[in-house]
Each structure stands twice: as structure tokens, then as C-alpha cells.
Amino acid sequence: MGPFTNAPDLRPLLPKRCHNIPTLSASFPQGILLLCVGPKEERTEFPVHKHLLCAKSPYFAAACDRYFRPDLDNCIFMYEEHPEIMEFFIDWVYGHPMFVLKPESTTSEVLLKCRLYAVANRLRVEILKNEIVDEIFQFLKANQANGAAMFCLVRLHGRIPIKCNLRSMLMDAAMDDWTNFDIDEYYKDGAFNNKLSWLAKLLGRVDFSSDFELRCVQWLSGFKNSLFYRHTPCYYHDHEETPRCKI
Template sequence: MASLKRMSKKELKLTMEALTEPPLKIIVGGQDKQTFFVNKEVICSFSDFFAAACKKEWACGRANTVTLAEENPETFAIFVSWVLTKSLESAATLQSLPSREDDFHGKDGRRSAIKRGVQLVECLGISESLLCHEFHNAVMDELLTFMDILSDAKESFVICLPQVVKMIYNVSPAGSKLRRLLLDASLWMTIEALNYWLIDHQSDYPREYINDVLSDTFGRLKRHGDCAPRPFTRFACNYHKHPDQPDSYTCTGINMTT
């Protein structure tokens, strides 16, 4: 196989070997597993995990087969669709949103919003597992846009629902950009909403989240005298990862303030 040097989609040039060798076999999921066949050179150019797993030093590299037993096949399909098209919306498995603001307030609209929020959080989780910072940043931009849309529809609470918060704490480490976004969103909510979610329903939330919210709230009040701006009105790069970029790098992510 050709060199697996990380490249952006614009820089990626497929070798003759990449176009003629068998695709990488990827088995995803536990009981309800799905098998994917993806061009090895393409997926390795985006994911440090696959770049390492496909080396001949490893059995999976020699067998040209990688197993991801802990991942959700639907979420992985979104990742592969993004790798091939650089668009999240190209993934048929990503839940679409109602086209009109009023539709969010019905049971079906709210269910769709919750499912999309959960899927985006799962995508951020898989970006951590597969070591793909570009995918993380693309999903983070979409999550911020999603929250902005929900805010206009008066449904901002979705990211702070217990099932979403639990998932965020399961898929992201302490100090991660995703947890930072959740805390910013939590502190932006009104006192009444915080009362409802964190006091009346305290037992539904991870204890670590409750502690983080309280610690962050007091810390911000001490430093600034107020809590937080709406996270989706900040420059998206606040929640991005650019570990391999030089100091002179300028983020091309969306600017939510414009």
C-alpha cells in the first residue's frame, strides 16, 4: 500500500495501487454488526487510527480487515459518508430536521431533534476513537448550527437532556471540547431551566456533570460576574481541534457571529 501520510481531501491523490487493490473490510458493531468496504488509502488519509491499524505489523493490517465492535454502524456510516464527500448531509443515516420552525414543537419534530442531537454526539465520540480531528471539527460546526436552529425554535434544551448528557460524558474525556460546549450551553440556560433539569431531575444526570456545572458557574461568576454567552454565537473554532497546525494557521470553520 502507498504511504499513509495524512492529507486533506483537496490534497489527496490516489495511487494506481489504491485504485486497484481490494478495499479495506471494516466490521462494525456487536450483535447487529455491519460490514463496510472502503478504499484503504482514502480512509487512512483521514484517520490516524486506521493509518496505524492498516500497517503490516498488525494482524488486522495483514488481513486487510479491521473490527470496531464497540461502534454503532449507523454512526460509522455517517463517518464514511463524510470521508467520501466531506458532507454530513450526504449520509442517509443522519436524522433530518423538520423544515419549518413550528414543526419542532410536535412530538415527531421533538423526537427528530433529539435523535439528530444524539447522532451528532455519537459522531464526536467516533471522531475521538478514530483519531480524526477534521471530522470532529465538521461535526462540531454542524452541532453549533443545530443548536442555533433549536434556539430559534425555543427548543435549546435538547443538548441538556439527561440521555444526551450521559452520552456526552460517556464518549468524551474531561476537558474535551464537547464537554466545554455542553457546559457553555448549560450555563446559558435560564435559572428556571437549570432548576428543572439539575434540581428537580438531578438523579437523572451523571454526578460528574452536576459537579462540573456548579464548579463552572461559580468560577465564571467570580471572574466575570455573569455566566455564559450562547455557545452558538461564538466562533466555532473555540470548539475545534487543530493539533497538527502551525501557530500561523487560520481556522476556516464557521463564524456563528455573522
């Protein structure tokens, strides 16, 4: 018998193989998780090797722990996630190459990476989060003063938690380019009186005063081009569960 006869098959399991099968039964292969992504009426089912998924994500490692879920049936429902984004995440789990942001990348591609970051944040996958931060950092640095960071913030407002490092990085880059960007071109619904009130809202300040806005003016005028571009990508990394960067 050859030495690799019992080696696990690590070939990716494509979602199209299971779109029309019922939820996992006892006959489903051992060691396979079924991720049911999206609303019940439109969900997409992704079969994934459990050991690969749990090794990459503490979230899934906890979700698959029978100590916490003795009734685990190898099926995990993710109603609020989007199948197209989860497919990118699963490709990453299997080591498939993903598209890399370039200086000429479109804003839509940057937003897609931001959405993938949000998924990685919810699933506690710091390695992927830090990889995305590195890409977006280089994209923003190559596109200084063209409003890319501010545009991303406008589009992602409310989708990325305020305390995430990616949001902090976008905010720093946006402030550095603040005077070169006309937010009215992208934000026309009249919800905010001016740029500074929008900035206050974006920072998570529910109650803000004219005094706060004045401090914003003083801060922005005094620290122009001194927030984002003086840092390295490592400044915006997460390292609660991964080793710190070696600088």
C-alpha cells in the same frame, strides 16, 4: 490504451454486498479493507478503499501499517462501534453529502451528530469533528434558552470524553441557559440531590463539597450569558493535526 484505464475504482462499496461473505481471504481485492463493526454475533461488514480511509484517519493509517501489524489480513474489527454510525462515517470518507443540522432539527438528529463526533474523536479525524462542532454551534445559537444543550448533555453523559471540545461547548451553552431550564423534567432517577450536584458530577468532580457548589452559584450568577455566545465555533475546534482556523 486510454489514460485512465488503470485508474482506481472509487465507487463506494456498500455494506450489503458483504453481509454474508466470510472474513477476508487471499482472494479479496487488493487495496480493500473490511471493517467488521459491532458485536461478533451481530456485526456488519463494510468493505472500504484502504487509501481513502487511511488518508482521512490517522487511526486507520496506523492500523494498516505493516511495521506495527506484520500479520495484517486487511480485516479490522471494531466491536464497540455501532454500524449505523459507522455507515455515516464511511459516507463522509467517500464524500457523500450528509444531513445538515438546521434550527428546526430534532434533538435526535443532534444526538446522532454527537455520536458521530465521538466516533471521529476515537478515529482521530479532526476535520469531521470540527465540521460537526460548526453545525451544533449554529443549532444551539438558533435555539437559545430552550434547553437543547442541557438535554444533549443529559443524554450523552459518560459517552463523550470530558476533555473533548464538543463537551466543553455543550457545557458552556448549558451554563448560559442554566436558569431557563428545568433539569428535573429530563433527569428523574434521583441520582443527584439537585441541579448543582448534577453539574458537579457532569464536570467530572467525584469529590465535591458545598463550598464547590457555592462557587458554582457565584460563577453562574456572575457570568450569565457570557460563556458560549461570546465565542465563535473555531474556539471549540481541534487543531493538533490540522491547520488552525483563519479568523
